Each structure stands twice: as C-alpha cells, then as structure tokens.
Amino acid sequence: MKEPLRIGVAGLGTVGASVIRILNTQASLIEEKTGRPVVVTAVSARDRSKDRGIDLSGYQWFDNAADMAASSDVDCIVELIGGADGMAYETIEKAIANGKHVVTANKALLAKHGLKLAAAAEKKDTALAFEASVAGGIPVIKILREGMSANRIKRIYGILNGTCNYILSRMENERMTFQDCLKDAQKLGYAEADPTFDVEGFDTAHKLALLSSLAFGTEVDADSIYVEGISSISPLDITMAGELGYRIKLLGVAEYGKNGLEQRVHPTMVPKTSAIAQVMGVTNAVTIDADAVKELTLIGPxxxxxxxxxxxxxxLTDVAADAVPLPFGVSAASLIKATSAGMQLHQGGYYIRLMVHDRPGVAAGVATRMAEEEISLESILQKRPDSEQPSADRTGRSGTPVPLVLITYAAEESRIRSALARISADGLTAEEPQLIRIERE
Amino acid sequence: MKEPLRIGVAGLGTVGASVIRILNTQASLIEEKTGRPVVVTAVSARDRSKDRGIDLSGYQWFDNAADMAASSDVDCIVELIGGADGMAYETIEKAIANGKHVVTANKALLAKHGLKLAAAAEKKDTALAFEASVAGGIPVIKILREGMSANRIKRIYGILNGTCNYILSRMENERMTFQDCLKDAQKLGYAEADPTFDVEGFDTAHKLALLSSLAFGTEVDADSIYVEGISSISPLDITMAGELGYRIKLLGVAEYGKNGLEQRVHPTMVPKTSAIAQVMGVTNAVTIDADAVKELTLIGPxxxxxxxxxxxxxxLTDVAADAVPLPFGVSAASLIKATSAGMQLHQGGYYIRLMVHDRPGVAAGVATRMAEEEISLESILQKRPDSEQPSADRTGRSGTPVPLVLITYAAEESRIRSALARISADGLTAEEPQLIRIERE
Incomplete structure (x- = not known):
C-alpha cells in the first residue's frame, strides 16, 4: 500500500466541515479507487473554539494557514478561506512553493491569479485543482479539461450563480419584485448581507473567466468580461418574457468568434422549452457547444x-490517484492571449421594452427607427400585462406610459444602441429602455 | 518528448472514420494536453476497398483485427467492431493479453464480459476504457468513475437510446402511431432494419448494466434487468400522459435499496416540467441521484x-496522459455481487389505462379493487381523448370501450398486478390494461 495522502484543510466553514466529514465516511471507497488512503492531518481557521459539529482533536491545528502550507506533515492543501488575495493567496502560493498539491474552491482568486499560479504549479509538478470553484457539484472543470479533447468548443454558457437563479425563479413563480425576493433570499441564507457580488454578476464573471480559459485555451481574463446584473429586471419583463415564450436567466456566456473572445454576463432570455430554462431555484447549469459533441448540458447543485x-x-481523489492534469488542461505558457470582442460587436436577438407615451404613431415611429438601423423585428407587442387594468379614455389612451415590446432577429448591439438613442431623442419614450439579450440554443 | 501512443483502429464504420479524422485535426491539442502524440498506425475492417472518405494509405492494414491486437506496432486498440462475442471479443482479449490498452464503444460486449475483461486489464495494468459505450458524447463514465467518490449514489436513470426517444418524440409532436414513426426512423437511418434491439429496450439494458456497476460498485449484471420496450405505447397513452402533466420516455433506472439492486428498463412517465422531459429527439440524458451532489443531470448526443x-x-487522451483508472472505478475483485430486487417489489407510482365497458358502476368497481389492495389513487380520469367523438345513446353510453385512466400514489408492483387481475376477472375491461410506471424527481 502507498503512503497516505495527508491533507491540510484551510478554512472550516460549511464546505470545510463537509470535506472532513466526507473524507471520513468515504475513506474506504477512496482508498479502493486510488490505492492510497486520503487522511486529514491538519486544519486551520480563524477561530479554534467555534463548534463546527466535527471533532478536530485528531488534527494538528494551525492559526496561520500559510504555516500549514509549509508544514512537512501535509502533502496537499485544501484552500477554503476565500478572497482573491490575502491569506488565501499566501497559503496557495506557499503550498506550491513547498511542492504541495492544492485543491481550492476559490474562483475570485483564480480569476485574478490563476495563470500565474498554474505556471508555478506546473513547474513544481503539483496539482492546482479547482472543480469546486465553478458550478459547485457539477464536474464541468473535469469535463472541459479531460473530456473535450476531440472538440473545438464554439460557445459555453450557463447559470453559474444560485442566488440570482433563485431570485429570478421566485420573481416568476410568485410575481414578486426583485427587492422583495432579495430580502427573502437573505433571510433564507441564499444571499449575502451585501448581495452586490452575486446579484450584479461579478461572481458569475469569475466563474465564466475560468470556463472560458478551459474551453478555448485562452489566458484567464476576467477584466474583459461585460457584466450586467439582475437588479434592473422587473416583474413586467418576466411576465412579457413568459408571454413571448421565454424565461429570464442570468447567464455567463463565452464565445470565440471572428472578433475574438466574447465574454459576457447579463440577464438573458432563453426559450422556455430549452433544458436550461427548466433550471429553477439555486440549481446551476452549463451548456457546452462544440463541433463533435454538438451540445452538452450539465445541470446540478x-x-x-x-x-x-x-x-x-x-x-483530492484525482490527486491521490496521481492523476494530476495541467491546471488549465494545457500548459499555462501555451494559453493564448485572446483579443476581447467588445459588446458593441455582439450579434444576437434582443428583447427591448420601451415605456412609450400612449398616443397614435408611436409604434410606427419606433419601428421606423429600427428599420433605419436595418434591424428586423420578429415581433412587436403593445399590450398591458394581464394584471394591469387600463384607465383609458374613449380614444383608448391612458395618461400613463404603456409597454411596447420588440423582439429582434439577430442584430449587432451597436445598431440596437443607436436605434434606441434615436427613439429616445424622438421623445417617444417616458423611461430608459429595458434591453435583454436573447440566447438561442 | 515521450514516444507516440500508437493506435490500431478495429472497425471502420462512421465512428471509426470519425476517430481517425479527429485524431488528425486535434493532434496538436492532444499532444499539448498529454505531452505525447497520439497517432493511428494500423487499421482493420472487413472490406479494404470500401471508400470511407478518409485516406488509409498511411496505416498498416490488417484483415484480422485480432492479429492487429497482437502487433508490436500498436500500443492501444480502439475496438469498434461491435457484437458481444466473435471478432470484437477476440480482439479485446488478445490486446489485453498482449499488454495493450483497449478503448471500446461496445456495450453489448461489456455487459456480457465486462467483469472478466476488467480483471484481465487490471492484471496487465492496461486501460479498458469505454466512455463511448454509454450515452455517446456524454462523459458519464468518467464522471461516475472519477467524479463521484464523495457520494453514495442512490439512483441513476436516463434516456439511453436515441432511437426510442426519437420515436416517442415524434409520436407526441405529430400524433403518429409507433409503427409509422418506426418506419420513418428506419428511412432516416435512426433505426435499424431489425429494430428489436433498440425499441424493445435491450440496448438501454446493456448501457444501464454498465452505469449500475459504476454507480453502486456492483458486478455488471445485465441478465437481471427487467426490460420492457416502447412498441406497446399508443398515441392515446401519449395524449393522456400529456393531459396529466407527464411525458413518456423509455428510461433505464437503477436503484440500490433494501431489497437489493433494482434495475429496470421500461416506458416511464416523467413530469413535463422535469429537465429529462425536455430531452427530445435522438438526444440522451442521465440523472445521478446521490447524497452529496443531490441531483446531477447530463444531457447530450x-x-x-x-x-x-x-x-x-x-x-485515448487519458491513456496518452497515463491516466488509466480501474475500468469500473474500483478493482473488479472488489465489485459486489448484488441481490437483484424483483419487479414485484418495485415501489412507485403507476399510470394504468383500462379500456372499460361503458356502463354504470365500472369506475366504482375498479376503484374498489384498487382500494382492496390498499392502493391510493392520485387521480382517476374517465374521458374520451379530445379527438374522438362519442357515439353515445341517450344514457351517455356508447357501445365501444372507453379509456379509464388511474394515476396511483406509490404502491408495490405486486399489489398493482393483483388488483388488475381482479379487475380483469370481474369482466370490467375489454382489453389488456396498459401500465406505465411513473418516475418522480
């Protein structure tokens, strides 16, 4: 029998406690699979006295995780501290420098330092594994890194943030506003006290940056990602989307096209009949479009x-089995520095909701401006949502602005923006337009 | 740089030709990933002269694949001959005996000889890899073998046969009969001239046997699988399912419970809102229910x-990277010989369609027999499908039998069977009952 793989767990929150518990209950299976026991020997966290529901007495305690990363009693560090820099970074860097394997769930850190750390890990021939950093329990990193070598990947997209999907699902099911859902999500522990990171799309962007790199063999580049969150989505948009056969999801989408690498995070209308539209609540999903497998969708927690x-x-099982692939599937040095395709060049369908003044000729005025930009309309819908009663005078006009919804065929974003600017200049609209991109399968 | 991995491809049908083409186009990526070129050096097929759209002139030709498996110019055999025995078996056995790696898509062979071949491969420390044998391009084997070590898997189920799913999808979308859909599927090349193997569920059973083994650590046991195909499904059942909020899919399901290992293949009603219900056409899907990840669904070609x-x-990329896991995730010797749970003990919901004589008291008579077996009914529906006009006399009765549909709560199959036998003995029904099991998420 081989020597045990000795694990040091840095960070003992919910995930850390689960890792320790599972390594105990699954010990014999893991040893059967790898021919080697995987045992926790050391732990580190901020507060030693806190009750975590697990017995830590058998493990060496470190007040400082970076010290644990240098310990000769540890072969592999599990980093669950969190944060792009600080102690998490120091711990990982030190672990690699000391020739130790690293397993981490830290997307923010990898989105920022992934390239550098991967290069360091390669040099030391240690693992830098991060399955847990994207889409939780969905093994999408393994699939991209090890299962797609036959494919040229065209696009990868997914629901990567459970908080946002939970909020959008409840907004739809219970006709609630964003703010009310957010409050409930916070009460239930699905959203942080400061929810910005989740609801404004930054968490999704970090995960997307890692998926992009693995899918396209490009350097991790989170800074170039176009990011738009869900706080502007109104119940009206959700109702309208439903009536038009769509559902709104916060997607991260990456495509490699003639303009370079397009990476974007934004509320997106997906056809209600698509697999990804069925993904409700805190569940995540990722779809890979590739030339050989065509379309592969993974749905899970x-x-x-x-x-x-x-x-x-x-x-950890891979590490114990000595299956230590390159962190990003190919060597960090061979990752391509991609040109970032700006959003102005994005081609796609759009849902545009205008709040227009309720008078004759408005729809025609809007349609004309769209036509001038050579934008083809799939549908144009002027109607009050079912729940709203019009207070119309005899001409059918009410005093308050009414929604006018356009669905476009594929068009370039710059043209859409320019048409909307003109419509606004024409004085046809009473509010800023709502614009939601459509993603088709 | 390491020595190339030299591949011998046995069987040059569509898949074989694709493998050769893809190994060429993806050569540099594969080498980047593994540090080792993967090159085809030899091929074997029945007919050397056939035009396959690929240039075979650079490869050594073998009339006999088993000879290729013994050749010193080959490190790894790709077996795409097909069939549970004969040349496919001989080739694989010889390859392993000669210390060569084997990659195969042959579910029928593995369902029959998988255990023995895995043991042989382990002894020789060669790969026996079979990702292609189940659910085509969905990397479910890798996930079960390498990605689930933290989990106790409770149930695995899926749409594993594209032909059946294509036929059921068309029956629903175009209100066609099974026979008409089958004929069309044959014309389009989605079904074989002799479709028995696909439509009667045997292909699904072979795949399920492999998934079961990987999921539960049990010996491959295809013979114990309960198998029922889709040829008995009528347009009426599909309509009724739709009205009740379900869709009919041919599922392979394996569960490990108190009665042992339950493995079954049968038409199944799944809730229309479930992810698996959205899987239409030739697409496959697999769902894994496990304690840590809860539910993981994979959808693809x-x-x-x-x-x-x-x-x-x-x-092949894994083999080149020297990532050669045990064929069934743990050693063949440690796979458990499971007790097979008989279908009589199956617990689940049922859709039962009776064709009853259209006279008073029939529904009551049926309901009484169900109650005697302590079967609770979720719904009972006596109605003509929308398309059929009743030819009723003044009492509301027609001469022809009418459908009476029952949906039960979870009940034991033996009780259902016994209630149906009594209902039939009571003379209430004019035809054999239709029974479709319900699978809930």
Whole structure:
C-alpha cells in the first residue's frame, strides 16, 4: 500500500466541515479507487473554539494557514478561506512553493491569479485543482479539461450563480419584485448581507473567466468580461418574457468568434422549452457547444456544503490517484492571449421594452427607427400585462406610459444602441429602455 | 518528448472514420494536453476497398483485427467492431493479453464480459476504457468513475437510446402511431432494419448494466434487468400522459435499496416540467441521484459518428496522459455481487389505462379493487381523448370501450398486478390494461 495522502484543510466553514466529514465516511471507497488512503492531518481557521459539529482533536491545528502550507506533515492543501488575495493567496502560493498539491474552491482568486499560479504549479509538478470553484457539484472543470479533447468548443454558457437563479425563479413563480425576493433570499441564507457580488454578476464573471480559459485555451481574463446584473429586471419583463415564450436567466456566456473572445454576463432570455430554462431555484447549469459533441448540458447543485465538498473530494481523489492534469488542461505558457470582442460587436436577438407615451404613431415611429438601423423585428407587442387594468379614455389612451415590446432577429448591439438613442431623442419614450439579450440554443 | 501512443483502429464504420479524422485535426491539442502524440498506425475492417472518405494509405492494414491486437506496432486498440462475442471479443482479449490498452464503444460486449475483461486489464495494468459505450458524447463514465467518490449514489436513470426517444418524440409532436414513426426512423437511418434491439429496450439494458456497476460498485449484471420496450405505447397513452402533466420516455433506472439492486428498463412517465422531459429527439440524458451532489443531470448526443468518436478520443487522451483508472472505478475483485430486487417489489407510482365497458358502476368497481389492495389513487380520469367523438345513446353510453385512466400514489408492483387481475376477472375491461410506471424527481 502507498503512503497516505495527508491533507491540510484551510478554512472550516460549511464546505470545510463537509470535506472532513466526507473524507471520513468515504475513506474506504477512496482508498479502493486510488490505492492510497486520503487522511486529514491538519486544519486551520480563524477561530479554534467555534463548534463546527466535527471533532478536530485528531488534527494538528494551525492559526496561520500559510504555516500549514509549509508544514512537512501535509502533502496537499485544501484552500477554503476565500478572497482573491490575502491569506488565501499566501497559503496557495506557499503550498506550491513547498511542492504541495492544492485543491481550492476559490474562483475570485483564480480569476485574478490563476495563470500565474498554474505556471508555478506546473513547474513544481503539483496539482492546482479547482472543480469546486465553478458550478459547485457539477464536474464541468473535469469535463472541459479531460473530456473535450476531440472538440473545438464554439460557445459555453450557463447559470453559474444560485442566488440570482433563485431570485429570478421566485420573481416568476410568485410575481414578486426583485427587492422583495432579495430580502427573502437573505433571510433564507441564499444571499449575502451585501448581495452586490452575486446579484450584479461579478461572481458569475469569475466563474465564466475560468470556463472560458478551459474551453478555448485562452489566458484567464476576467477584466474583459461585460457584466450586467439582475437588479434592473422587473416583474413586467418576466411576465412579457413568459408571454413571448421565454424565461429570464442570468447567464455567463463565452464565445470565440471572428472578433475574438466574447465574454459576457447579463440577464438573458432563453426559450422556455430549452433544458436550461427548466433550471429553477439555486440549481446551476452549463451548456457546452462544440463541433463533435454538438451540445452538452450539465445541470446540478451550484452551491451548498456537501455539493461543493463533493467537488473538492473528487479533486483530492484525482490527486491521490496521481492523476494530476495541467491546471488549465494545457500548459499555462501555451494559453493564448485572446483579443476581447467588445459588446458593441455582439450579434444576437434582443428583447427591448420601451415605456412609450400612449398616443397614435408611436409604434410606427419606433419601428421606423429600427428599420433605419436595418434591424428586423420578429415581433412587436403593445399590450398591458394581464394584471394591469387600463384607465383609458374613449380614444383608448391612458395618461400613463404603456409597454411596447420588440423582439429582434439577430442584430449587432451597436445598431440596437443607436436605434434606441434615436427613439429616445424622438421623445417617444417616458423611461430608459429595458434591453435583454436573447440566447438561442 | 515521450514516444507516440500508437493506435490500431478495429472497425471502420462512421465512428471509426470519425476517430481517425479527429485524431488528425486535434493532434496538436492532444499532444499539448498529454505531452505525447497520439497517432493511428494500423487499421482493420472487413472490406479494404470500401471508400470511407478518409485516406488509409498511411496505416498498416490488417484483415484480422485480432492479429492487429497482437502487433508490436500498436500500443492501444480502439475496438469498434461491435457484437458481444466473435471478432470484437477476440480482439479485446488478445490486446489485453498482449499488454495493450483497449478503448471500446461496445456495450453489448461489456455487459456480457465486462467483469472478466476488467480483471484481465487490471492484471496487465492496461486501460479498458469505454466512455463511448454509454450515452455517446456524454462523459458519464468518467464522471461516475472519477467524479463521484464523495457520494453514495442512490439512483441513476436516463434516456439511453436515441432511437426510442426519437420515436416517442415524434409520436407526441405529430400524433403518429409507433409503427409509422418506426418506419420513418428506419428511412432516416435512426433505426435499424431489425429494430428489436433498440425499441424493445435491450440496448438501454446493456448501457444501464454498465452505469449500475459504476454507480453502486456492483458486478455488471445485465441478465437481471427487467426490460420492457416502447412498441406497446399508443398515441392515446401519449395524449393522456400529456393531459396529466407527464411525458413518456423509455428510461433505464437503477436503484440500490433494501431489497437489493433494482434495475429496470421500461416506458416511464416523467413530469413535463422535469429537465429529462425536455430531452427530445435522438438526444440522451442521465440523472445521478446521490447524497452529496443531490441531483446531477447530463444531457447530450447519444449517438452519431462524431459524438461517439469524441468519447473514444477522450479515452485515448487519458491513456496518452497515463491516466488509466480501474475500468469500473474500483478493482473488479472488489465489485459486489448484488441481490437483484424483483419487479414485484418495485415501489412507485403507476399510470394504468383500462379500456372499460361503458356502463354504470365500472369506475366504482375498479376503484374498489384498487382500494382492496390498499392502493391510493392520485387521480382517476374517465374521458374520451379530445379527438374522438362519442357515439353515445341517450344514457351517455356508447357501445365501444372507453379509456379509464388511474394515476396511483406509490404502491408495490405486486399489489398493482393483483388488483388488475381482479379487475380483469370481474369482466370490467375489454382489453389488456396498459401500465406505465411513473418516475418522480
């Protein structure tokens, strides 16, 4: 029998506690699979006295995780501290420098330092594994890194943030506003006290940056991602989307096209009949479009202690089995520095909701401006949502602005923006237009 | 740079030709990933002269694949001959005996000889990889073998046969009969001239046997699988299912419970809102229910040259990277010989369609017999499908039998069977009852 793989767990929140528990309950299976026991020997966290529901007495305690990363009693560090820099970064860097394997769930850190750390890990021939950093329990990193070598990937997109999907699902099911859903999500522990990071799309962007790199063999480039969150989505948009056969999801989308690498995070209308539209609540999903497999969709838990720990333990099993692939599938040095395709060049369908003044000729005026930009309309819909009663005078006109919804065929974003600017200049609209991109399968 | 991995391809149908083409186009990526070129050096097929759209002149030709498996110019055999025995078996056995790696898409062979071949491969420390054998381009084998070590899997189920799913999708979308759809599927090349193997569920059973083994650590046991095909499904059942909020899919389902291992293949009603219900046409899907990840669903192409070749090439990439896991995730010797749970003990919901004589008291008589077996009914529906006009007399009765549909809560199959036998003995029904099991998420 081989020597045990000795694990040091840095960070003992829900995921850390789950990892320790699962490594105990699954010990014999993991040893059967790898021919080697995987045992926790050391732990580190901020507060030693806190009750975490697990017995830590058998493990060496470190007040400082970076010290643990240098310990000769540890072969592999599980980093669950969080944060793009600080102690998490110091711990990982030190672990690699000391020739130790690293398993982490830290997307923010990898989105920022992934390239540099991967290069360091390669040099030391240690693992830098991060299945848990994207889409929780969905093994999408393994699939991209090890299962797609036959494919040229064209596009990868997904629901990567459970908080946003939970909020959008409840807004639809219970006709609630964003703010009310957010408050409930916070009460239930699905959203942080400061929810900005989740609801404004930054968490999705970090995950997308990692998926992009793995899918296209490009350097991790989170800074170039176009990011738009869900706080502007109104119940009216959700109702309108439903009536038009769509559902609104916050997607991260990456495509490699003639303009370079397009990476974007924004609320997106997906056809109600698509697999991804069925993904409700905190569940995540990722779709890979590729030339050989065509379309592959993975649906599963995006967060939660056990689901995330499942990904960590899968990585640890690979490390124990000596299956240590290159962190990004190919060497960090061979990753391409991609040109970033600006959003102005984005081609796609659009849902545009204008709040127009309720008078004759407005729809015609709007349609004309769209035509001038050579934007073809799939549908144009002027109607009050079912729940609203018009207070119309005899001409059918009310005093308040009414929604006018346009669905366009594929058009360039710059043209859409320019048409909307003209419509606004024409004085046809009473509010800023709502614009939601459509993603087709 | 390491020595190239030299591949011998046995069987040059659509998949074989795709494998050769993809290994050429993806050569540099594969080498970047593994540090080792993967090159085809030899091929074997029945007919040397056939035009396959690829240039075979650079490869050594073998009339006999088993000879190729013994050649010193080959490190790894890709077996795409097909069939549970004969040349496919001989080739694989010889390859392993000669210390060569094997990659195969042959579910029938593995369902029959998988255990023995895995043991042989382990002894020789060679790969026996079979990602392509189940669900085509969906990397479910890799996930079960390498990604689930943190989990106790409770149930695995899926749409594993594209032909059946194509037929059921068309029956629903175009209100066609099974026979008409089958004929069309044959014309389009989605079904074989002799479709028995696909439509009667045997192909699904072979795949399920492999998934079960990987999921539960049990010996491959295809013979114990309960198998029922889709040829008995009528347009009426599809309509009724739709009205009740379900869709009919041919599922393979495996569960490990208190009665042992339950493996079954049968037409199944799944809630229309479930992810698996959205899977239409030749697409496949697999759902894994497990304690840590809860529910993981994978959707992708189940067949086709490129999709299947994608799985073969992924396996070859693992072999080249020296990532050669145990064929069934743990050693063949440690696989458990499971007790097979008989279908009589199956617990689940049922859709039962009776064709009853149209006279008073029939529904009551049926309901009484169900109650005697302590079967609770979720709904009972006596109605003509929308398309059929009743030819009723003044009492509301027609001469022809009418459908009476029952949906039960979870009940034991033996009780259902016994209630149906009594109902039939009571003379209430004019035809054999239709019974479709319901699978809930």
């Amino acid at each position: 995006g967060a939660g202690g056990d689901a995330t720990a499942s990904a960590v333990v899968a990585d | 189940g067949a086709g040259g490129d999709a299947t070749a994608s799985a073969v090439v992924a396996d």
